[in-house]
Amino acid sequence: MKRLFIVSAILVFLSANTKTDSFDFGRLNAELGLEQNSISSKGFELTLVEFWASWCAPCRTQNLQLQELLDSLPTNTLQVVGVSLDADSLRWRKAIRNDKLTWNHQYRLVDSWQSPLVTGLKIKKLPSNFLVNHKGEILSTDVTAMRIQRYLK
Numbered sequence: 001m002k003r004l005f006i007v008s009a010i011l012v013f014l015s016a017n018t019k020t021d022s023f024d025f026g027r028l029n030a031e032l033g034l035e036q037n038s039i040s041s042k043g044f045e046l047t048l049v050e051f052w053a054s055w056c057a058p059c060r061t062q063n064l065q066l067q068e069l070l071d072s073l074p075t076n077t078l079q080v081v082g083v084s085l086d087a088d089s090l091r092w093r094k095a096i097r098n099d100k101l102t103w104n105h106q107y108r109l110v111d112s113w114q115s116p117l118v119t120g121l122k123i124k125k126l127p128s129n130f131l132v133n134h135k136g137e138i139l140s141t142d143v144t145a146m147r148i149q150r151y152l153k
Contacts, residue, residue, distance in 0.1 A: 021137070021138045022135075022136045022137055022138065023041070023047075023049065023130055023132045023136055023137075023138050025037075025039055025040045025041065025136065027117060027120070028049065028081075028083075028117060031109065031115060031116065031117040032083075032107045032109070039081055039105055040136070041079070041132045041133065041134050041135070041136050042134060043076055043079075043134075044076050044077070044078065044079040044134060045076065045077050045078065045133070045134060045152065046077065046078050046079070046131060046132065046133060046134075046139075046148065046151060046152065047078075047079045047080075047081065047131075047132045047133075047134075048066070048078065048079070048080045048081065048129055048130070048131050048132075048143070048148065049081045049083065049129060049130045049132065050062075050063075050066065050080055050081065050082050050083065050127060050128075050129045051083050051084075051085060051118070051123055051126060051127060051128045051129060052082060052083070052084055052085070052126055052127045053084055053085045053086045053092075053126055054084070054086050054088075054091040054092050054094065054095035055086070055091070056126045056127065058126070058127055059126050059127040060095065060099060062127050062144065062145070063082075063095075063099050063101060064099055065144065065145040065146075066080055066145050066148075067099065067100065067101055067102065067103075068145070069145040069148060069149065070102070070103070071102075073152070077152065078148065078152070079103075079104065079105070080103040080104075080105070081103070081105040081107075082096075082101065082103050082105065082106045082107065083107050083108075083109060083117075084106070084107065084108040084109065085108075085109055085112040085113060085118070085126065086108055086112070087112060089108055092108050127142075128141070128142060129141065129142060129143060131143045131147075131148060131151065139151060
C-alpha cells in the first residue's frame with residue numbers, strides 16, 4: 001500500500017510538472033495593434049519574444065548578442081520579436097539603428113509598464129524574454145543567446 005502511494009505521488013508530480021504553457025501570440029498581436037496572426041511561432045524552430053528598452057544597458061548588451069546569434073543561424077531557425085518599453089520613440093529607433101538590429105519584428109508598447117501584456121506576463125525587470133518553440137509552447141524565460149544555442153543543438 002505504501003509503495004502504491006509513493007508511485008501515485010510520483011505520477012501526480014510528473015504530470016503536474018510536465019505541462020507546458022503556451023505563449024499567447026493572439027494577445028501579443030492585439031496589444032501591438034496588429035492583425036490576429038501577424039506574429040506567430042509557426043515557420044520557425046524557435047521564437048524569442050524579447051522585452052527591452054533603449055535606456056537599459058543590460059538590454060542593449062543582450063540585443064547585440066542576440067543579433068550576433070541570429071546572423072550566424074540558418075533562415076527560419078530563430079525569430080526574434082523585440083518589444084520595447086521605451087516612452088521615447090526617437091530613442092527606441094536610434095537604439096535599433098545603433099545596435100544594427102535586423103529583427104523582422106520590432107515594436108514599442110505605448111503604455112509600457114502599465115500595458116496589460118506586461119502586467120499579464122508579470123514582467124518586473126528588463127531585459128525579460130520568452131523562448132517559444134514552433135508549437136507555441138514556452139520552453140524557457142529570461143534566456144541568453146548562449147542558452148538559446150543549447151536549445152538548437
